[in-house]
Amino acid sequence: MNVSLSKAQFFLLLFIIQTGVVYIAFQTPLIINSQNSAWLIFIVASVIHYGLLLLFERYYRYFYLNVFFRWVYQIYWLLLTAALIAYMGYVLASWVLPQTPEWVVVVMIVALSLYANLVRPETVINIGVMLIPIILLFVIFLMLAVPDLTWSNLFPIEWNNTKQIMEGLIHSTYAYFGIEMYLIYRPFLKQDLQVKGKPLLLYQLVIFMFYFISVLFTQMFFALEEIKLIPEPITYILKSQEVTFVKRLDIFFVYIWLSWSIVTVMIFGLSFRVLYLSKKRKHPKWSIFIYHLLLAILPLFVMQFQRIELVKNSLHYVLFVFTFLLPLVIICWNKWRGKSVS
Amino acid sequence: MDKVEYMMKSLQKAFYHSSDLTVRQVDWHEGNTAILCFYASLVDAKEVQKVLDTIYARLDTDKPFWSETLITTLENLALPQAIERVCQGETVVILPETRKMLTLTIVNEVRRNLEEPMNEHILRGSHEGLIERADTNLALIRKRVNNPALVVKSFLIGQQTKTKAYYLYMDGVIQQETLQEMEKRIAAINIDYFYSIGQLSDALEDSVLSPFPQLLNTEHPDRVVANLVEGKVVVMTNISPSALIGPVTFFSFYQTPDDYNGRVVVGSFYKIVRLLSFITAVFLPAFYIAVISFHFEVLPLELSNQVKNDVNNIPYRPLIEALILEIIMELIRESSIRLPQSVGQTIGIVGGLVIGDAIVSAGLVSNLMVIVVALTAISSYVVPSVELNSTIRMLRFPFMVLASLFGFLGIVVGVIILLIHLISLTSLKQPYFSPIIPFQPKAVYKIFLRWPFIKPTVQVTSFQLPKDEHAKNEDTP
Incomplete structure (x- = not known):
């Protein structure tokens, strides 16, 4: 695929993948597992994430995927995207469209992802730009909740419970899943562009602040006992806001989140396309079509309350393996063999 | 049958014995005979006679270059060329003895006066408009650009009609890839009979099936010049007052010379208003349908009660209600365009006020729907470009259907489809949604604001951003 990315395009792509579906919900498991210390543990998780970004930037050339690992990642993204779509359908059914068949x-x-992936690859790369104003709107309206926040919910911090810290850290992976895309898209960046240093730090600060606000707000808005009952705390906070022009603000934000998540699905489709078409194929459009056909069938098997809950309660382990561990193993293995991406 | 007679018969046959064709035998120098051939409908016969008298006089004085004047040329006789010249309105004098032909370019062309374009009204600035004659149009442009770098190249469209057309560009400003692309497309035009600018537009556009126009259509010479200095190519024909400009972006259609002829702040304000009108024009009826049909809970309680009372008495679903009114609006618009101006206004009043009031009293549509459709109509007419205006009016129908089927979900799906289409669309292979896609933060403000100093810059040529992300043009009126 003949594509080259600018810095802005590269980081926007990463930002959308990393924040897409999980932004409204990742706070609940994090706070349930790490209690009042959630915000502090999240800071630690973000530092680890930054360290990982630095590591990836240094050794991305060694993230060479052979045929086996290419298939591993293609299948992983297919299943992950199917799970994300199932979750999106589930949220829509519970918040706004209870009558619409899943x-x-x-x-x-x-169908939207298929359309976007059948046209030029630049379409998926660039479409995230259209989300910038509405994501900002999301944060601005979240600020309406400031008068309702109770800062004392952030304390006391318990820092000697190792299990709690580890659980908190591992649940933070939801926030930073998709970081392996850094390694996938980094070789497409224009060669003379410098990423390490200020740009990478800036990206980390932006994504950290974006998530950190949501963690703080959730912790300060809900008591620990309440949060167990709220699977999508950010949407709930927005639902609680009273404005004069509309009664249910959350409905608009559910659709904003939906658009944002659809773009994430499109980017996963593009990633499949990038890996699959790294070798010359006879019928590239057919493979994209089959990928999407599977994507339309697989979520239907997951779209039940118990199954969604099961996925939610175990997905972080899968993410941990494919997002953090496997890339490190592949990088170390290729460095040892001296094999790198040309 | 002698040679001259045979030639005259051949000429008449070649022109299918047309009644307006004049083929006449005339006396020539030193007792020779010549054949005069022209279309009486295209030639000023008196002027031809005057020029012929001058030629006779020059022949009598044995001047060596007797045939060479600004409007006459002598060349070897060839029947196809002679036919082509006559079809272009020239007069051909065939000299059978010497196998030469003298061509007189005295065309009696029909032309109208320069008037302000009817479909591109402006408040300030030049009120001159292009006409259906390329030479006059070129003069209007050359008058504004006194620079040899303004290059005019001619070509013929229509294998049978052989219509004269031109493309113009500023050398040194235009990017070579833009020019090459346009030349490639012009060379690929394969039309037998050319009679309308729409044919040319179809042949030059990137995606003919897209609802969005990819070439800017204007009749304002000042707008043509503003685009030329930004490195765009302009194509004009001899039969239409419209100039086609490319490559353009979506936002080019939202600009008007008034933005740049008025005050900076005022220009910026109306630019923003115009862009916001896009949202109202396309989404307002769909939003209303989605709220009434699916998401009643978003309305504040007081408004919700009022809407409920209003809607409860209407026998139709909101979509049908909206379609009734929208179709009436379109009918009023069409009829007011086709009728004479004075009657058209009356139809507008009758349609808008009388039918609008009657239809609400009859209980076919609600008051709110009338407000929504009226607002939508006003918003759609704000767009300065006729082509985009029509596109926007058409676009709201699929959104209304999607909203009635799936509520806000339908609107979201429609918006994403629209965005994917706009983002992947190109004009002469250059991004149509620039400077949003590819994102150029330094240029985005120019979409919304009219800056005091317009710095003409060249449009971005690919989806990959250039190294230095200079602010690109979105400032052309």
Whole structure:
């Protein structure tokens, strides 16, 4: 695929993948598992994430995927995207569209991703730009909750419970999942562009602040006992805001989140395309079509309350393996063998 | 049959014995005979006679270059060329003895006066408009650009009609890839009979099936010049007052010379208003339908009660209600365009006020729907470009259907489809949604604001940003 990315495009792509689906919900498991210390543990997780970014920037050339690992990642993204779509359908059904058949929602999301991936690759790379103003709107309206926040919810901090810290750190992976895309897209960056140093730090600060606000707000808005009952705390906070012009602000934000998540699904489709088409294929469009066909079928098996809960309670382990461990193993292995991306 | 007679018969046959064709035998120098051939409908016969008298006089004085004047040329006789010249309105004098032909370019062309374009009204600035004659149009442009770098190249469109057309560009400003792309497309035009600018537009556009125009259509010479100095190519024909400009972006269609002829702040304000009108024009009816049909809970309680009372008495679903009014609006618009101006206004009043009031009284549509459709109509007419205006009016129908089927979800799906389409669309292979896609933060403000100093810069040529992300043009009126 003949594509080259600017710094802005590269970081925007990463930002959308990393924040897409999980932004409204990742706070709940994090706070349930790390209690009042959630915000502090999240800071630690963010520092680790930054360290990982630095490591990836230094050794991204060694992230060479052979045929086996290419298939591993393609299948992983397919299943992960299917799970994300199932979750999107589930959230829509619980918040706004209880009567609409779930398959209709799934088909719509997948059809949009298919359309975007069948046209030029630049479309998916650039479409995230359109989300910038609405994501900002999301944060601005979240600020309306400031008068309702109780800062004392952030304390006391318990820092000697290792299990709690580890649980908190591992649940923070939801916030930073998709970081392996850094390694996938980094070789497409224009060669003379410098990423390490200020740009990388800036990216880390932006994504950290974006998530950190949501963690702080959730912790300060809900008591620990309440949060267990709220699977999508950010949407709930928005629902609680009273404005004069609309009664249910959250409905608009559910759709903003939906658009944002659809773009994430598109980017996963593009990543599949990048890996699959790294070798010359006879019928590239057919492979994209089959990928999306599977994407339309698989979520229907997950779209039940118990199954969604099961996925939510175990996905972080899968993310931990494919997002953090496997890339490190591949990098170390290739460095040892001296094999790198040309 | 002698040679001259045979030639005259051949000429008449070649022109299918047309009634307006004049083929006449005339006396020539030193007792020779010549054949005069022209279309009486295209030639000023008196002027031809005057020029011929001058030629006779020059022949009598044995001047060596007797045939060479600004409007006459002598060349070897070839029947196809002679036919082509006559079709272009020239007069051909065939000299059978010497196998030469003298061509007189005295065309009696029909032309109208320069008037302000009817579909591009402006408040301040030049009120001159292009006409259906390329030479006059070129003069209007050359008058504004006294620089040899303004290059005019001619070509013919239509294998049968052989219509004269031109493309113009500023050398040194235009990017070579833009020029090459345009030349490639012009060379690929394959039309037999050319009679409308729409044919040319179809042949030059990147995606003919897209609802969005990819070439800017204007009749304002000052707008043509403003685009030329930004490195764009302009194509004009001899049969239409419209100039086609490319490559353009979506936002080019939202600009008007008034933005740049008025005050900076005022210009910026109306630019913003115009862009916001896009949202109202396309999404307002769909939003209303989605709220009424699916998301009643978003309305504040007081408004919700009022809307409920209003809607409860209407026998139709909101989509049908909206379609009734929208179609009436379109009918009023069409009829007011086709009728004479005075009657058209009356139709507008009758349609807008009388039918609007009657339809609400009859209980076919609600008051709110009338407000929504009226606002939508006003917003759609704000767009300065006729082509984009029509596109926007058409676009709201699929959004209304999607909203009635899936509520806000339908609107979201529609918006994403629209965005994917706009983002992947190109004009002469250059990004159509620039400077949003590819994102150029330094240029985005120019979409919304009219800056005091317009620095003409060249449009971005690819989806990959240039190294130095200079602010690109979005400032052309």
